Amino acid sequence: MSDPAPSKPRSHGRKSISASAHPQDLMPPAERRPGAWTAKIITLLPGSFPGVLGESLTGRALKDGLWHLETIDLRLYGEGRHRNVDDTPAGGGAGMVLRPDVMGRAIDAAQAGTPTGWPIVYLSPRGRPFDQATAQRFSEAPGVTFVCGRFEGLDERVIDHYGIEEVSLGDFVLTGGEIAAQAMIDAAVRLRPGVLGNEASTQDESFSRGLLEHPQYTRPAEWRGHAIPPVLLSGHHGEIARWRRRMAEEITRVRRPDLWADHLERRDGGDENGD
Numbered sequence: 001m002s003d004p005a006p007s008k009p010r011s012h013g014r015k016s017i018s019a020s021a022h023p024q025d026l027m028p029p030a031e032r033r034p035g036a037w038t039a040k041i042i043t044l045l046p047g048s049f050p051g052v053l054g055e056s057l058t059g060r061a062l063k064d065g066l067w068h069l070e071t072i073d074l075r076l077y078g079e080g081r082h083r084n085v086d087d088t089p090a091g092g093g094a095g096m097v098l099r100p101d102v103m104g105r106a107i108d109a110a111q112a113g114t115p116t117g118w119p120i121v122y123l124s125p126r127g128r129p130f131d132q133a134t135a136q137r138f139s140e141a142p143g144v145t146f147v148c149g150r151f152e153g154l155d156e157r158v159i160d161h162y163g164i165e166e167v168s169l170g171d172f173v174l175t176g177g178e179i180a181a182q183a184m185i186d187a188a189v190r191l192r193p194g195v196l197g198n199e200a201s202t203q204d205e206s207f208s209r210g211l212l213e214h215p216q217y218t219r220p221a222e223w224r225g226h227a228i229p230p231v232l233l234s235g236h237h238g239e240i241a242r243w244r245r246r247m248a249e250e251i252t253r254v255r256r257p258d259l260w261a262d263h264l265e266r267r268d269g270g271d272e273n274g275d
C-alpha cells in the first residue's frame with residue numbers, strides 16, 4: 001500500500017507463482033506415492049526445508065515417497081512491488097506482524113484440494129505444548145499444514161478465521177516457527193508405517209506408555225571401569241523386562257512427577273490395559 005506507484009506496469013513481473021516452486025527444486029525427485037502423508041509448510045524461509053528432515057531415517061523415507069514435503073513461500077503472496085508480508089502492530093509497539101491478507105492467500109493455496117481432517121497448525125509459544133499424543137494425532141491425519149511465524153507473529157484474525165490450532169515447542173521463544181515445525185514433523189513422520197526400520201521401537205520408547213524409557217547400554221561390556229547391569233547380560237527375558245519396567249518407573253517418578261502422577265492415575269483409576 002505504501003509503495004510508490006511504479007513507473008511502469010510491473011504486475012507481469014510476478015513470475016509464474018507456484019506454491020512450491022523454489023523448495024521443490026531443492027528436493028530430489030521423490031517417488032510420489034498417492035495419499036502419502038504430507039507436510040505443507042508456509043514459511044518465509046523455504047530454503048530451511050527439508051533441513052535435518054532430509055537426513056537419516058526421515059530423509060530416506062522422504063526419498064522413498066513415504067511422506068511428502070511441500071513448502072509455500074509466503075513472500076510469493078506478499079503485497080505490492082516489494083511483496084510486503086508484514087506491517088506495524090495495531091496499537092503501536094515494537095516489531096512487525098504478519099499481515100492477514102498475505103497469510104490468508106498462502107493458507108488458501110496450501111489448503112486447496114486437501115481432504116477434510118487436514119489440520120492447520122500455527123507454531124506459537126502461546127500454543128498447547130507439543131507432546132507425543134499430538135505427534136500421534138498429526139501422523140494419523142492425511143497431512144498437516146504448518147504456519148511458521150516470524151517477527152512478532154501472526155495477525156490474530158487469521159487464527160480465528162481458519163480455526164487454526166496453536167502448538168508450542170516449549171516454554172521459550174524462537175525467532176521463527178521453522179525449527180519447531182521440523183521438530184513436530186520429525187516426531188510425526190517417524191510414527192508413520194515403514195519409516196523406522198524397527199516398528200516395535202516406537203511402542204517401547206519414552207512417552208508411548210506414559211513412562212520415560214529405561215536406560216540403554218551396548219558393547220563394550222565394561223567401559224572405563226563401568227559395567228553393564230548384569231541382568232541385561234543374563235539372557236533371561238522375563239527378568240530383563242521386569243528390570244526395564246522398574247527403571248522406567250523409577251526414572252519417571254524422579255524426573256517427571258507430572259507424568260508419574262498421570263501414570264498412577266491411569267494405572268489405578270481405570271480400565272486401561274495396565275500390563
Ligand code: SAH
Nearest residue numbers: 123124149153168169173174175176177180
Ligand atoms: N511475539 C510472540 C513471539 C514471536 S516469535 C510472543 O511473544 O508470543 C516469532 C515466531 O516464532 C512465532 O510467530 C512462532 O511462529 C515462532 N515461535 C517462537 N517460539 C516458539 C515456540 N516455543 N514454539 C513454536 N513456535 C515458536
